[in-house]
Amino acid sequence: MSSAAPSSALLDRFAAIVGEKHALREAADLAPHLVENRGLYHGASPMLLKPGSVEEVSAILKLASETGTAIVPQTGNTGLVGGQTPREGSSDIILSLERMNRIRDVDPIGNTMVVDGGCILADVHKAAAEHGRMFPLTLGSEGSCRIAGNLSTNAGGTAVLAYGNMRQLCLGLEVVLPTGEIWNGLRRLKKDNTGYDLRDLFIGAEGTLGVITGAVLKLFPQPLGHQVAFAGIQSVDDALTLFKNASGLCGTALTGFELMPRIGVEFTARNIPGVRDPLETAHPWYVLIDVSTSDSAETAERMMTTLLEQGYEAGLIQDATIASSEAQQKALWHMRESMSDAQKPEGGSIKHDVSVPVAQIPKFMAEAEVAVMAALPGARICAFGHMGDGNIHYNISQPVGADKEEFISRWHDMNKIVHGLVLKHGGSISAEHGIGQLKRDELASIRSDIEMDLMRRIKTAFDPAGVMNPGKVLKV
């Protein structure tokens, strides 16, 4: 812990910036902000501040830098790597953006939207829809996660295949630097080659380089055609061939290609109310295929029909269903998006958010299964995810009847096995969730010294006092 505990006089100075009403100090008020969703991290903090303006954020960070007080930015508290959680036993002050949740401007002609960093993702979707537009980032947590968090983790989700991560969905940023200075980079330009790319440096920096208070987001026309299919298949190899066919046939109209194992479908049918297996018989693997077209509904229909027909003919698909209504489409996606939650009632789950080059997925999956099952007999591997991006959530549920604590104590062993294979195939140990506290030390162990050094040099250049979300991403 680099920073000393702030005195009560100093806490009063922080509270005065936002007003006592917006400075929480009571244990009960702070409690929900000290833990994250998975319960892996339990932090400590003397105070949570809710600034109402960019100027207040600036004043907070200026005082923090002057006094060496650590600040943890927090938005929807939905992160999965402890990046938003104050450090254990720390005196980190939490800076919440929840009051800064305005949609500043929607421009359906230029296809841009300017929002506060604290905007909830679902509200962004709603505002876009009200103007006949679409913002593609789609996440299970969209009802509570907020844009600054999505940006700080370069969030991915299910629409990355066609639209990219947050980095590709953002044109400009407003950032308060650790020193309190305000950078206005709220540009709305598709092309702008004027100096170093500061925007992409703040995006994905997990709040360690500054606080994102505003953003210009890209909007898209709402597609005219939309088709969702769910197919039972025999192997991950077949899924890869199908993906290549789909990608060739549909190009960027292929807006989703998700892989799921039989056990994942069983988990959701058993544990998530309202979910049922969409096919009559069981299949070892499944793919969810999503196609969206801008020119007409017929194009999407034709693409999907052709794709499935060719898949049957080639023996790649055993059975398939095409959703015949929007409600059915949502139901298929709901099954896929519930797959992580569906593991909870099955006991402990050791999770991995990895990516490998798409063509390596079958080999990686086969090797990982052998290694995991050898190390943990009876384990139930529920590996699913964004096949088209090479991004697999390689989750492992405990053997039936096993002790949960004992199983979870194997977390790092399992990481070692799975991440080892990921690295062997040139992959990433964090495809979309980020580094936070969870993978900080592992990052340092797998990256070259020069890469870690470059990151530290940037951190020091932007945050000389070391007050911005310390201990996350980098040890520093």
Place this chain on the structure above:
Amino acid sequence: MSSAAPSSALLDRFAAIVGEKHALREAADLAPHLVENRGLYHGASPMLLKPGSVEEVSAILKLASETGTAIVPQTGNTGLVGGQTPREGSSDIILSLERMNRIRDVDPIGNTMVVDGGCILADVHKAAAEHGRMFPLTLGSEGSCRIAGNLSTNAGGTAVLAYGNMRQLCLGLEVVLPTGEIWNGLRRLKKDNTGYDLRDLFIGAEGTLGVITGAVLKLFPQPLGHQVAFAGIQSVDDALTLFKNASGLCGTALTGFELMPRIGVEFTARNIPGVRDPLETAHPWYVLIDVSTSDSAETAERMMTTLLEQGYEAGLIQDATIASSEAQQKALWHMRESMSDAQKPEGGSIKHDVSVPVAQIPKFMAEAEVAVMAALPGARICAFGHMGDGNIHYNISQPVGADKEEFISRWHDMNKIVHGLVLKHGGSISAEHGIGQLKRDELASIRSDIEMDLMRRIKTAFDPAGVMNPGKVLKV
């Protein structure tokens, strides 16, 4: 000039790294590397080095940092802002990547290609085509420009609308840092959230943060359908409406939407051999529309026909022709791509590479015409470009019979007028060409102090000795 002239003994040490054969010192050998295409900059240099490996680049930069010797990386020498030109009266040593031009690997399944930084863009196109794939970056200079230069300037070109700039077309980099250290970031992953985005920092840094020696490029399936049309229209307003319609109808199948004025078509028909006006009568403005589809040739045909029919009906299009062969498609694109060269025989030309939010283009164009014509009566405005990206090459040819030198002496006056309007509309003074020497001081005058300071902090953190392409982008 921060660095002292290297002694002849020091030059010998540099030459020893690559071998005398690959170290040019003769004035005649150096001459073509001291000027750039437009003749705006004439630099000086005692030596040009042609390393043959990453290790040799590393040894050069290590020695440069130790001795405080300035190094200018140069690839195809096709840059338009003097970024690749040694400084006037300098002793900058030129580092050419022309010997490092291998295609290291093509993976048509994973849709990636790994190349040396010195690969010529046209060779990348060829290698992709040999594997049934496509690399979308398309530039007039593709026969001589090289990948490291394309990356260092975050090159754009005519396919940005659908595929993005170089930043969107690159998955990983290998970079030699100013200290000589080698960063291997040759990742092939679509999703990888592991720390700060170093890749996008080097891309677009114009060689001021390191030398890009290798890159992983994204490949795409070759489209099955391709249609190119050329339409005569009445106004820029109509072009914007047409663009919005095209964008809505075709989505990402809209792979090009270029705007051209009557005078540009006249210039090319008059000055470029083989080019003729594709339409029978003259029109004030023209658009070139390019549609590519992955599912079938019919989809592209249907999209283009619908688009033009609706355009006629709405009175947006006066006359149009659809290319009926690949040769005709190429001829239409050739006219557009020759538009800058076609200005040369017309005398002096003052150029701008600007962007504004797409919806602002008509207003910007109208205001700029009034202001330019008032300041320079008789000027022939040849403003054309990538309408769909908001990127206009706002070029001004001299009045007929005017004195070329006198006209060119108005360069900065014209910049002031055009860039002033660009900034008023929230635009960029360098949409795709970069900053280099040409716009360095102007950048500092239009950006906030904090933004310039952040860039300088990055520069210092990466290049403490200040030897990498000094005086470009930043004064430092």
